[in-house]
Amino acid sequence: VQLQASGxxxxxxxGSLRLSCAASGLTLDYCAVAWFRQAPGxxxxxxxxxxxxxxxxxxxxxxxxxxxxxxxxAKNTVYLQMNKLKPEDTAVYxxxxxxxxxxxxxxxxxxxxxxxxxxxxxxxx
Numbered sequence: 001v002q003l004q005a006s007g008x009x010x011x012x013x014x015g016s017l018r019l020s021c022a023a024s025g026l027t028l029d030y031c032a033v034a035w036f037r038q039a040p041g042x043x044x045x046x047x048x049x050x051x052x053x054x055x056x057x058x059x060x061x062x063x064x065x066x067x068x069x070x071x072x073x074a075k076n077t078v079y080l081q082m083n084k085l086k087p088e089d090t091a092v093y094x095x096x097x098x099x100x101x102x103x104x105x106x107x108x109x110x111x112x113x114x115x116x117x118x119x120x121x122x123x124x125x
Contacts, residue, residue, distance in 0.1 A: 001025035001114045005095050008119030011085055015123070019080040021095030021116050028071055030100045033078045035069060036109055037091035037121075046107045047093070048080060052100035058107050062088070085123045092118040 007019040019035065034049040048069035049058040057069055068081040078095055096112035106112060 003095050003097065003114055003116035005093065005116035005119045008093060008121045010122045010124065012125050013086060013123055015085050016081070016083045017085065017121060019082070019093055019095070019119060019121075021078040021080075023076045023078070023097065026097070026099070026114070027073075028076050028078060028097065029073045031097045032101050032106050032112075033069070033071060034096045034106070034112060035078075035080045036094045036096060037089075038094070038118075039091040042091075044094070044109050046109065049105055049107050050078075051103070051105040053103050056105055058105055082121070085121075087123045090121060090123050092120050094118045 002024045004022045007017060011017055030052055032052045035047045036044050037047050038044040047060050047063055048067055050069050066084045071078045095116040098113045
């Protein structure tokens with residue numbers, strides 16, 4: 001199983017980025033998917049998660065209304081659309097997945113089995 005994250009970069013405050021996470025070795029249709037981030041000196045935190053069963057989502061309070069997680073099953077890819085970016089969004093972003101958890105929506109990092117390599121997002125003027 002491999003997850004390949006991309007789309008990070010340098011953006012000004014208020015700008016937008018879309019992160020992509022392409023999966024191979026498993027079919028995301030049957031998997032819960034998530035994006036986490038880790039800033040220097042801080043713990044990894046869940047940003048957005050989507051269940052395998054009904055597409056229900058979870059967002060951290062700090063990103064609600066600004067970030068959107070989505071998936072394209074035909075492309076076996078998960079996305080994170082990030083709008084109205086703030087300097088405090090600066091971090092390495094990781095995608096993660098696990099085989100279906102049914103109706104339960106995993107939100108903790110220890111609930112996910114497979115991880116991408118991370119992509120740096122820097123929000124600065």
